[in-house]
Amino acid sequence: MGKRVGMEVAIAVAEAVGLCDIDMAAVYPITPQSHIAEHLSDLVANGEIDAEFVTVESEHSAMSAVIGASGAGARAFTATSSQGLMLMHELLPIASAMRLPICMAIANRAISGPLNILNDHTDIMPQRDSGWISMFVENGQEAIDMSIIAFKIAEHKDVMLPVNVNIDGFQLTHMVEPFEMPTQEEVNQFLPPFVPHATLHPAKPVTMGAFAMSDYFAEIMKAKDEALKNSKKVILEVWSEWAKLFGRSYKPVETYKSEDAEILMLTMGSMGETAQMAIDELRDKGIKAGLVKLRLWRPFPFEELKAAVKNAKKLIVTDRAISFGGPGGPVFSEIKSALYAENQRPLIYNYIYGLGGRDIPVPEFVGMFEKVLADKTGQLVDSYEFWGVRE
Amino acid sequence: MNIVENFDLFAPKLINKQELLSSGHRACSGCGEVLAVRLMCKALGENTVIAAATGCMEIISSMFPTTAWRVPWIHVAFENTAAVASGVEAGLKALRKKGKIDDRYIKVVGMAGDGGTMDIGFQALSGAMERGHDMIFVCFDNEAYMNTGIQRSSGTPMGASTTTAPAGKVSSGQKTWKKNMAEIMAAHGIPYVATACPSYPLDFIRKIEKAKSIKGPSYIHCFSMCPTGWRSPSNTAISVGRLAVETGVFPLFEVEHGLYRVSPDMPKKLRPVKDYFKSQGRFRHLKEDEIDTIQDRINLEYKKLLEKEKCLKTGNAQKITEVG
Structure with a gap:
């Protein structure tokens, strides 16, 4: 049943994401998220995970790149904090409207101004209405568990929505905590391969991100609302499945x-x-x-x-x-x-x-x-x- | 001994018959840009994924629930096209390597207007090119924000009247020189940069095909005539494009691995710029002395280009290496 380890939470989150057979990650450095990006790129550099790590030039491009990759059918991950999340803001509702199951770790940090690098929730709150599944964790174990669980929820055929996992910056990300890290076999058992609904591939050309005016826009918004509301059922199912496999149960x-x-x-x-x-x-x-x-x-x-x-x-x-x-x-x-x-x-x-x-x-x-x-x-x-x- | 460089056989009948951008889209009549996009698709073929920026080409082609695209196509936002394309490329690369998709080679192409390339999309483009993604980025430059109503951009030429830099009693329209985007891209040290214009379809197609064959990032700057925004009759798009090239306003050239080559379509002697200005309402207000200033600048820029070609062409590469 997993292995007991002690490590910094941010690094553990990267380890957990590394167990999820991600195909692509695009992350831009920002305190206090950076340790996630650094460790993830270590895993790629050492061949421990087979994924493309795209060193983008901004968080806006990080979110844009994971949208592109997810559209292509890849399991895509990103992480950010504070100003980075604010820079992504424009794209968050697009990712959810396109029903792309992107997973994002947020090392929560105060937004400017004045500039501050420490923890609060002022970064995630302006993203509330972006149509993402959004959850908070309390300790390192939950951060690891939710980072893995997020993919299963996001990619469920009845959900197909992006998920963000909020991990308090420094107060959580930079703590060294003891926890149980699932093994690769356990994660494989829990998380099936990603089967996308439609992808950007010439075998079956699709148009993604079309232009919709007043005759369709409201219906698309309602569909997104319904999808987000309906996702709760799947979230509860996935949590209960996790509890059966790992003995740790979660409730909303x-x-x-x-x-x-x-x-x-x-x-x-x-x-x-x-x-x-x-x-x-x-x-x-x-x-x-x-x-x-x-x-x-x-x-x-x-x-x-x-x-x-x-x-x-x-x-x-x-x-x-x-x-x-x-x-x-x-x-x-x-x-x-x-x-x-x-x-x-x-x-x-x-x-x-x-x-x-x-x-x-x-x-x-x-x-x-x-x-x-x-x-x-x-x-x-x-x-x-x-x-x-x-x- | 004369060596024939870059020998290619081209004839209209060899052009791909497939229409990957279907008819029935909503572009203005006489649009030079949509013609260029159509030619680009023919040159790319079906194993292509296109990421498009917000702009004319996006709204005219993707009115939900219809689409004009017969290749996979994605639009996300205005300024991030190159980043989206780089993500598609990275995603496809990983999936192909891991055997999760079939093993065919797919070219990823980003496309945007001058605003989406030179202004708001500049950072994302610079980043994607620097990272070396295997993708083509094509700028369809109609020299202003046409989709939002002809506002000036950094691609608007000196003296052109736009809705945010209009000609008035104390103003002669655009007060700045057009940003030289192809040179900026060449300065990124990417394998291939070219300028093109749909008034020269064979040259344009050849350049897209060359970009397609190159592994790594390439950039094509396509001059895209806009009769609506340029205040010219809708049947003049092609001739205006030809005049832009013949006057040296928009010289056709390519930079392959840092080596310059001016396209054979360029005339031996440039026509005066006033020939180009004549048919376009956006330049109608320009006075003789203003035209002269612009003419001087065109002459200078074209001379610089020819000098670069002379110093940096395939035959001279060896000498440069020796000097270095």
Whole structure:
């Protein structure tokens, strides 16, 4: 059952992708993603994987090249961070509209300005509506698992959509962690060869990326929406298959001590493990606190989220990004709108924290809980707060 | 002893009969560009994959749910055509090597207009050429953003009136010299660069065929007459293209492994540039002295080209090596 190894998460992600028989990768260097690109090119240079590694001149060209390769029928991979992802932005909805099963690792990092190289989620949030399947991981093991799982979901005939796996930059990518690395045989057993629907090959000429005006455009958009919504079924199937083979099961919404919790916190990504320690501390003090971790960002898991929070009195939604001049953090507004029609719903609070790599240790999480617990108004809160920010 | 260089046999009846770009597309009447694309497809043959930029040729040929393309074709965006083509090439190469597709040789071709090549597509093109992909990139240069309504680009010639650099009471249209894209590509040190024009179909086809036969990146800059944008009658596309060549406005040449060769279609003596300007509304406002300035520049550029050919032609390659 795999082999126990200890290595840097970014390198492990490249190793995991290397187990997936990729045909082509195009990656442009950017901190903190670069270790993925470097290790992947090592694997190619040493003949450990049989793939074309295209050293593109920008992230825009990285995404363009993987679109081209995927269109040709190749299993294609890329990775990026921050400004690189922003540069790719234009092409992300095109990749999903063309139904190309590209997989991308994102080492999440703050976007400029000012320039910052450390972790938050401001890079992925502007990509929310690009039509990609988008998931977050909490630790190295999940990063490896999702990097492999992503291909199987993306290439499933009922999905055919690109997938991005969000791995917190530095806080996760640059950690050395112990984990179980699947063997090549295991991955071969799990991941079948990619059978593309249509390819750019003279044997059967097709036109990809045609020009569509008002008579067809809306239908194409609806089809994309349906495809993304329907992908959840396959995502759940693939996760359950993974659990059978590897013993690690994943859910769109993970919970920790939430069943009887009166106050819940919602996190995404690596902050979950720290928040979990805060929950233990609060439980020791007799406070019925629990945690909800959102793994699947798109398609949004409405049912699972509603079920996870319905019995709580208060819910603290944490955000590592902000919609300037808007309702607060992007996760906050999603959660609020998801619960709008529910008769039974908690009071929701929003803290924006951990921007640009700002560290949030356990006592800070405890502090958020204490502040919310102290609020006895029982009123809906319709605002957000930057946590731990100097005035 | 006289040595016949680059001997090729060409006759119209040898041209591929297949129409890989079918009729029924939506190009303007008299479009020189779509004619060039049609000839390009004939020269390439069916074992071709085309990546196209956003632009005239994309919208006129791919109106969903119809298509004019009988070769595999992909359009992604405006500025990234060369990157898309490089990805297609890398993907096909890997799949062929791994035995996942049949073992036929497929040429990948990127195509874009002057904007998609010289302006917004410049970086992606430079990157793809530098990386050495086995692909052809063809720039169909109609000297402005015609698809969006005749706005100036870095391919617009000095003095031409466009909708964003119009001739007016205090302006004579384009204030800058046209970017010399073929030379920039030659400076990348790629195996093959050529200029061509569909008014010289045999020369154009031969150059595409040569690019096709070369392993590695090649670049063809195709002068593409646009009667709509150039304000000339729609039956003049071919003659305007011929005048561009005969006046030296757009000289036909090729650079193979760094060695220059001016095409035999070039006249011994250039015609005056005013002959070329005459039939086009975009140059109508130019005054005598402005035409003279442009004429001087054409003479200089053409002289430079002939000098390069003299110094850097096949016969002189040996001497250069010795000097080096």
